Amino acid sequence: MTTSSISKGCFVFKPSVPTRKKKKTLDAEDYFVNGSDDCKDSKLRFRICLDLWEDMKSETESVQDDLNKKILDSLLEFAKKSASSFMSREEDWASRMRASEIPVAALVLGVNLTDHNMTFQSLSDRLQHSVTPFVVSVQAKECAAVKYLLQKVLQRLTGVSMDKDEEETSTDLPQKSAHCFLRSLCDWYKTACKNSSGISPGKKRSFSQMDFSANPPIIVILKDLEAFSAHVLHAFILICSQYTQQLPLLFIFGIATSLSTVQRMLPHSVTSMLSIKLFQASSCTKHLATVIDKLVLTPKFPFKPSGKVLQVLVGLFLYHDFSVHNFIKGLQFCLLEHFHSQPLSVLCCKKQEAVVRTQQLSHQEMEKIRQLPSFMRFVEEQEPQEQVELLTSDEHLKELCQKLLKGLHRYHKNFFPILRCLHVLTSTLPKYPLGKQIRELHVTCLERNVWETEEYESAVQLLRILARDELLTALQKCVEILLPGKTKELRDALKQLQDLKDRLEQLDAYAHPLALDRHVEGRADDCFSENGLQKKTDLFQLQKTLLQMKDSRRTKERSPFELLRNETIEYIHSLVKMHLTRPESQPLYEVCYCTSSGTLRHHLNATPRTSLQMALTHPYCYLQNEALRNETGAISSAAPDICIVYKLHLECGRLINLYDWLEAYSTVVIAAEGEDPDPSEKENVDEIRHACFIRAVSELEFLGFVKSTKQKTDHVARLTWGGC
Amino acid sequence: MSVPLHHPGYDEDRVQLLMEKLPCRETQIGTLLALMGEPEQYCYPSIFIYGHRATGKSHVTQGLLRELELPHAVVSCVECVSAGILFEQVLLAFFGSSSTDSLPRNPFLSDFVRIYRQLCGQFPATQTRYIVLDKAELLRDMDANLLPGFLRLQELVEDNLTVILLSEIVWDKFRPNTGCYEPLLLHFPNYSKVELQQILAWDTHPSYSPELYSSYINILLGVFFSVCRDLRELRHLAALNFQKFCEPLEAGEAKEKDSHKLWRNIEPHLKKAMQTVYLRDVCSVQWEEAQSEEREVADLKGFSVHDHVELPYYSKYLLIAAYLASYNPARTDRRFFLKHHGKIKKTNFLKKHEKTSNHLLGPKPFPLDRLLAIFYSVVDSRVAPTASVFAQISSLVTLQLLTLMSHDDQLDAPKYKCAISSLVTLQLLTLMSHDDQLDAPKYKCAVSLDFIRAISRTVGFDILRYLYDFL
Numbered sequence A: 001m002t003t004s005s006i007s008k009g010c011f012v013f014k015p016s017v018p019t020r021k022k023k024k025t026l027d028a029e030d031y032f033v034n035g036s037d038d039c040k041d042s043k044l045r046f047r048i049c050l051d052l053w054e055d056m057k058s059e060t061e062s063v064q065d066d067l068n069k070k071i072l073d074s075l076l077e078f079a080k081k082s083a084s085s086f087m088s089r090e091e092d093w094a095s096r097m098r099a100s101e102i103p104v105a106a107l108v109l110g111v112n113l114t115d116h117n118m119t120f121q122s123l124s125d126r127l128q129h130s131v132t133p134f135v136v137s138v139q140a141k142e143c144a145a146v147k148y149l150l151q152k153v154l155q156r157l158t159g160v161s162m163d164k165d166e167e168e169t170s171t172d173l174p175q176k177s178a179h180c181f182l183r184s185l186c187d188w189y190k191t192a193c194k195n196s197s198g199i200s201p202g203k204k205r206s207f208s209q210m211d212f213s214a215n216p217p218i219i220v221i222l223k224d225l226e227a228f229s230a231h232v233l234h235a236f237i238l239i240c241s242q243y244t245q246q247l248p249l250l251f252i253f254g255i256a257t258s259l260s261t262v263q264r265m266l267p268h269s270v271t272s273m274l275s276i277k278l279f280q281a282s283s284c285t286k287h288l289a290t291v292i293d294k295l296v297l298t299p300k301f302p303f304k305p306s307g308k309v310l311q312v313l314v315g316l317f318l319y320h321d322f323s324v325h326n327f328i329k330g331l332q333f334c335l336l337e338h339f340h341s342q343p344l345s346v347l348c349c350k351k352q353e354a355v356v357r358t359q360q361l362s363h364q365e366m367e368k369i370r371q372l373p374s375f376m377r378f379v380e381e382q383e384p385q386e387q388v389e390l391l392t393s394d395e396h397l398k399e400l401c402q403k404l405l406k407g408l409h410r411y412h413k414n415f416f417p418i419l420r421c422l423h424v425l426t427s428t429l430p431k432y433p434l435g436k437q438i439r440e441l442h443v444t445c446l447e448r449n450v451w452e453t454e455e456y457e458s459a460v461q462l463l464r465i466l467a468r469d470e471l472l473t474a475l476q477k478c479v480e481i482l483l484p485g486k487t488k489e490l491r492d493a494l495k496q497l498q499d500l501k502d503r504l505e506q507l508d509a510y511a512h513p514l515a516l517d518r519h520v521e522g523r524a525d526d527c528f529s530e531n532g533l534q535k536k537t538d539l540f541q542l543q544k545t546l547l548q549m550k551d552s553r554r555t556k557e558r559s560p561f562e563l564l565r566n567e568t569i570e571y572i573h574s575l576v577k578m579h580l581t582r583p584e585s586q587p588l589y590e591v592c593y594c595t596s597s598g599t600l601r602h603h604l605n606a607t608p609r610t611s612l613q614m615a616l617t618h619p620y621c622y623l624q625n626e627a628l629r630n631e632t633g634a635i636s637s638a639a640p641d642i643c644i645v646y647k648l649h650l651e652c653g654r655l656i657n658l659y660d661w662l663e664a665y666s667t668v669v670i671a672a673e674g675e676d677p678d679p680s681e682k683e684n685v686d687e688i689r690h691a692c693f694i695r696a697v698s699e700l701e702f703l704g705f706v707k708s709t710k711q712k713t714d715h716v717a718r719l720t721w722g723g724c
Numbered sequence B: 001m002s003v004p005l006h007h008p009g010y011d012e013d014r015v016q017l018l019m020e021k022l023p024c025r026e027t028q029i030g031t032l033l034a035l036m037g038e039p040e041q042y043c044y045p046s047i048f049i050y051g052h053r054a055t056g057k058s059h060v061t062q063g064l065l066r067e068l069e070l071p072h073a074v075v076s077c078v079e080c081v082s083a084g085i086l087f088e089q090v091l092l093a094f095f096g097s098s099s100t101d102s103l104p105r106n107p108f109l110s111d112f113v114r115i116y117r118q119l120c121g122q123f124p125a126t127q128t129r130y131i132v133l134d135k136a137e138l139l140r141d142m143d144a145n146l147l148p149g150f151l152r153l154q155e156l157v158e159d160n161l162t163v164i165l166l167s168e169i170v171w172d173k174f175r176p177n178t179g180c181y182e183p184l185l186l187h188f189p190n191y192s193k194v195e196l197q198q199i200l201a202w203d204t205h206p207s208y209s210p211e212l213y214s215s216y217i218n219i220l221l222g223v224f225f226s227v228c229r230d231l232r233e234l235r236h237l238a239a240l241n242f243q244k245f246c247e248p249l250e251a252g253e254a255k256e257k258d259s260h261k262l263w264r265n266i267e268p269h270l271k272k273a274m275q276t277v278y279l280r281d282v283c284s285v286q287w288e289e290a291q292s293e294e295r296e297v298a299d300l301k302g303f304s305v306h307d308h309v310e311l312p313y314y315s316k317y318l319l320i321a322a323y324l325a326s327y328n329p330a331r332t333d334r335r336f337f338l339k340h341h342g343k344i345k346k347t348n349f350l351k352k353h354e355k356t357s358n359h360l361l362g363p364k365p366f367p368l369d370r371l372l373a374i375f376y377s378v379v380d381s382r383v384a385p386t387a388s389v390f391a392q393i394s395s396l397v398t399l400q401l402l403t404l405m406s407h408d409d410q411l412d413a414p415k416y417k418c419a420i421s422s423l424v425t426l427q428l429l430t431l432m433s434h435d436d437q438l439d440a441p442k443y444k445c446a447v448s449l450d451f452i453r454a455i456s457r458t459v460g461f462d463i464l465r466y467l468y469d470f471l
């Protein structure tokens, strides 16, 4: 480097900026691209994936908002009301009498703790927007003692919600008497309120612009009430209740289990200082149903999880955590996994884009298409001439691909409305042969052709004895579902169903409706009461009776209603057969469907213990070192020390003699090193071996396989059993 | 009531006014004033006032000091998470805002005394200064020298100063075992029914006559006095139900004098309130809303209705397993959970004295191993030991459905360990595996039998068949 100075001196050269830029940290895209062969392509896939995810995310957010809207609105109402009651305590007798109570909104949210953050975030945003600028949320883990709780509340109130000019005046206040929290809070509150009312509207301030009342309430949100220690809570409420005259306080308790926790945690004398109102949020299963409805059961997003994948995700939800948040994260993981591992996922996008992209596919990618199982199946069904063309000419294939992709999109557009119709029809049947939730039916349809299943069979039989009004309402719902459909098939179906419905209604008009109704319903009732739906009967018996009925009916002459009903059912059946074919039968379905349920389970439902044992018994799995490869299960001396020690300890009882263990270890290692000729070196080696052994044992202890014990000298206790 | 004594040094009218403002506490006020003597005179160094909740301790003491305009500092000990806050508030009240500057970060009593003496040199007391320590029982949990120090603070700071301690707890429970200066004791007895009536009738509603409100209070006390004598609570209940009481008046169906009619209207309502609001089965806001919306209070749903908790499938089983582990003796596990448990004689198995007692004794702690072993044998499908299963245990702990026993809870560890080690040194006990066992985490199930039965019903598990007590 040169300087243009003629004098001698010391020059400082800062490293120039570009050199530093070279070692930039890897971002998500680099990780995504990493390890795949075609860089340009995977970048494109990454972009598509991100775009798609953005869409899906905004969809989930709107679901989230809608879901809690009602309850949050009523909560806001409650906050406003209690604020106005604080204002009116001079005039209003009831408000004055209850002035010493702190209003509390108990928000019962269910046990899915991970989902609560979102709710609280939107809650405090809304509160800040329309009720008061003074909202603080605290979590139990920040508040091991009352002191910290008070500190947190004070800090967040005085520090965050104010602008800079405000801070200058307010910082010296708490500084001086930083100890006495609520007194300084009172002082701060007074100045804050005064400032806000005297401020000119021209000034840029978030809090005066909106017209809050003159005394906006101070809202403290305790996010996880259960996790707070009862002692802290008790003291906090006692302290706050002494300031109810000066401060319009309001608490929001986030409760996961049920309101009786409040009673359990707090003594009677403390709960009498609170006036609690309960707000019960909708259940998380309902939330999940809406999310699935909006993200999965729609042709809007080209990405589709396969049946297995959905089962894994829903299983995690139902069996493990009830967390919608985790479900969405799981879905996002599938999305990433799909775009990462499936090169043809470039085509997993909107129809027009997909068609355009098909044109730009390279020869390699065409080859990949040719290798898709679904495509091979498709080719086999073609004429030999066509087959040759498809396998040799890229141009021809491209044309076909466009057609197939369009077909796939059309398939989806028809699939979901028909699925919903089928669900509407079958979800009211006794014992829910096809599942109570639409997601169950959906999984069935993804896994196999639904009309080939026994459950479908029995559902159709039950449909055949449906009473008129039930059938009518179901048909009405189907019509509503199909109404927005745009494809030709759906419009046809709509017309047909509408027609059937009209005819059903007209039957009522001129046939003697009462007799008919009685006739039909009587029969249906007969069947149900005979079997005793209340009683426990197995499906088999039900079917038998149904069959009998069918036979007996065949002999009788059928009423016009029965004929019409059969026609309807037949039509529905034909719709199902036409549109609810399983996705695997669609050529190119691999483009849209993520099928890697194994990977998903592996990542989302980790089994730390099994992996640990795997690593220790079969180090090859993780180290990929050829020397370690052996199938016999014998201890390879080349394995890491900890593996050897682990293997040896499996052969011991509950207490392990350290010396014996060391001996065994040495034997294994010496066997590996072969003969050890130099006796002078022997000592030295022994020491090293000893050290290695100690280290391996302490590693095992760290992993929780053994622990030291005082029961017997020079022994350690084993903590696991079996598992060779 | 005795004729109010003459209290020299205090304005006669003011004392009279005070007595009127604080009904039913004339004797106590008289005694206090007598103890205090004239404002300039020294008073007894410390006074200890005790009485049940809401007997007017804080209200009377503060009212007295405020009305007579005596220099005083009121500090609630709940708020004093450290002694520093206590000192600071006292100094602030007596010497203004600049006085706390010289207080070090974590002051000791000696610092406080030093600074107090400095300041009181500058601003000597013309009248007795009073420090009121409310909820004084909490002083016992703070520094050991704090309570004895405050009891004789007059002597330490050499100022005309008196400390008044207020507590719900009798003095005997305060006395440190090293002994200390004994304060004067003053008891605030519970209010009688008549007194309660008199005090409560004070809050008359502006739009109705005082007589009406008084008769309302009379009815209210008739219902609630047998279960509740807490002035605060009663006042709360009075405020909550007054609107309902006035309903016939508003509607013009009754006159203020139709006391029987009014009583007939309100009495069942109050009875219902006793079963719900008072027991916290319904929250007061709901109660109020139900009233104003003219809904029948009878169909208000209590919390006990909402008291079921939705849990993930495995969490349910984990909780069931935890319950079983908590209430079954460990030795019976083999019998319950082993498919082929061989011959365990029934007579052997059922020990008479253990019978039915487990539920009375409450849940017993159990180690994680046992929980998992039972879990795997009751859950009907094969469950991989995944991370999420373990995560559920910790989330059950956060939800307070399971309690993680810390070592202190477990056996009061320091004491216990100490006891053990001394026994060991005395060779009365040979140290067995206790020490090893101590550091394994233990859990306890914190849910009731009804709760767990509801849970097990949802998964179709007949828990009673697995409970030793119900065999």
Ligand SMILES: Nc1ncnc2c1ncn2[C@@H]1O[C@H](COP(=O)(O)OP(=O)(O)OP(=O)(O)O)[C@@H](O)[C@H]1O
Residues within 6 Å of the ligand: B021, B022, B023, B024, B025, B051, B052, B053, B054, B055, B056, B057, B058, B059, B060, B167, B168, B199, B231, B232
């Ligand atoms: N003699 C009285 N006259 C009027 N109101 C009273 C009287 N005694 C008590 N009260 C009212 O009862 C309420 C409770 O009284 P106070 O706070 O003094 O009770 P306390 O004895 O200090 O209870 P705690 O031990 O819980 O602190 C006060 O709000 C006060 O208004």
Ligand SMILES: [Mg+2]
Residues within 6 Å of the ligand: B057, B058, B059, B134, B135, B166
């Ligand atoms: Mg008090």
